[in-house]
Amino acid sequence: VRGPDGNLVVNREQAKTVKLIYRLFLDGYTFHSIARELTSRGLETPARKKRWYPGTVESILTNEKYKGDALLQKRFTVNFLTKETKANEGEVPQYYVENNHEAIISPQVFDWVQEEIKRRREGRGRYSGVSIFSSKIKCGQCGGWYGAKVWHSTDKYRRTIYRCNDKFKSHCKTPHLTEDDIKEAFVRAVNQLIENKADVLDSITLLKERLTDTEDLEEERDRISTDLNLLADKIQQLIAENARVAQNQDDYDRNYNELVSRYEAAKTQYDKTCEAIQYRKARSRQMDSFIKELRNQDLIKEFDARLWGSLVDFITVYSKDDIRVTFKDGTEIRA
Incomplete structure (x- = not known):
């Protein structure tokens, strides 16, 4: 205000x-x-x-x-x-x-x-759902995402289940899950993770150092930035020289187009490098958050929506007896 x-x-x-x-x-x-x-x-x-x-x-x-x-x-x-x-x-x-x-x-x-x-x-419609579950459940057969479906929507037997969104298009045999199925799988997986907390934290720390270091990328970004400045100067000099001295315009156009093409290619590479740096920094913050959450967490007795959001990347469903939880550090646990 x-x-x-x-x-x-x-x-x-x-x-x-x-x-x-x-x-x-x-x-x-x-x-x-x-x-x-x-x-x-x-x-x-x-x-x-x-x-x-x-x-x-x-x-x-x-x-x-x-x-x-x-x-x-x-x-x-x-x-x-x-x-x-x-x-x-x-x-x-x-x-x-x-x-x-x-x-x-x-x-x-x-x-x-x-x-x-x-x-x-950029997640192929993964986050289009209205539920915290529909954005985190993957079909183990087709790789698509599960979405919420309502059964018996107009009577007392109404309930929400989660099923592969491409079940009929891809003819998937993976089962639907109820919210209780999801919550129970989560509790089992989290408790397995916590029981091995010390080993998991050691592994995550080493993994974080390897996956999120940006030093090489930052050096590449700075090198490309220098090249971009040099190319921009050459283009400006070429334009100024053409305005000052009469030249063969075919030669000028060829030189100009070549410099612009090199500049655009370098700019594309520069943008990709900057995106890669930002991705690694975001990944680092995500892993720091995961480490902090896991370090302070004890065994749980029931589903916790906050833990679900902060710890779980996604769940993959292969069958009723094979549900695997992938945590945000990359650890996969069969629940």
């Missing part, structure tokens, strides 16, 4: 809800399941409504103001007489101001969430 001086100040009550939204998302909840959870808790939206929608959750998870930054001129006035405004799609400059106001979410957590949103969108 804005204070008397017009600057943004933190609303402490709303800040609690914002922090909850970020935690639930990183625990594996989808936009839909977060909206449903907040509505069931009776928490108010920023507009003081009681019902939450997935779009509201997404807007909170992607708004830079929660990490203390501000993007100015997201909208601009088209007509000063009618006060008509529109979304800024490049018509006027935008200005990004860091540390503009007090943050609710740390920049590290905010950036982690943006990477997770991108990862989910």
Whole structure:
């Protein structure tokens, strides 16, 4: 909200809800399941409504103001007489101001969430479901994802089961699961993991050092950045020389196109390298979170939704008697 001086100040009550939204998302909840959870808790939206929608959750998870930054001129006035405004799609400059106001979410957590949103969108529809379960159950036969299906939707025998979304297209023989099946498999697998906690933590620490080191990638990024600057200078020099001295235009076009082609290829490689660095950093944060959670966890007696989100990457179903839980460190346990 804005204070008397017009600057943004933190609303402490709303800040609690914002922090909850970020935690639930990183625990594996989808936009839909977060909206449903907040509505069931009776928490108010920023507009003081009681019902939450997935779009509201997404807007909170992607708004830079929660990490203390501000993007100015997201909208601009088209007509000063009618006060008509529109979304800024490049018509006027935008200005990004860091540390503009007090943050609710740390920049590290905010950036982690943006990477997770991108990862989910690239996940072949995995995260399209409204349940915390439908985004984490994989068919062991076709590799597709399980989704929620309602049986007897109009009578007293109504219940929700989870089944391969491609069951009829791929003719999968994998069984459906009830929520109790999923919860029981999770409890068994987590307790097996905790019983071997010391060995698992040693393995994860070594694995993290090997999988998340970015030194080589950062050196490659810096080298490509130097090449890009040199190529950009050569292109500018070529353009300036062509404007100053009469040249054979066929030769000029050939040289220009060659330099631009080299620049674009280098830029593509630069972008890929930066993405690889960000992926490894996100993986490192994920493994740190997993290590912290496992180190402090004792054996469990019943299903815990928070642990489910923070520890489990996915479950693979091969048969009723062969359900395997893959944890976020890569460990697979047959439950």
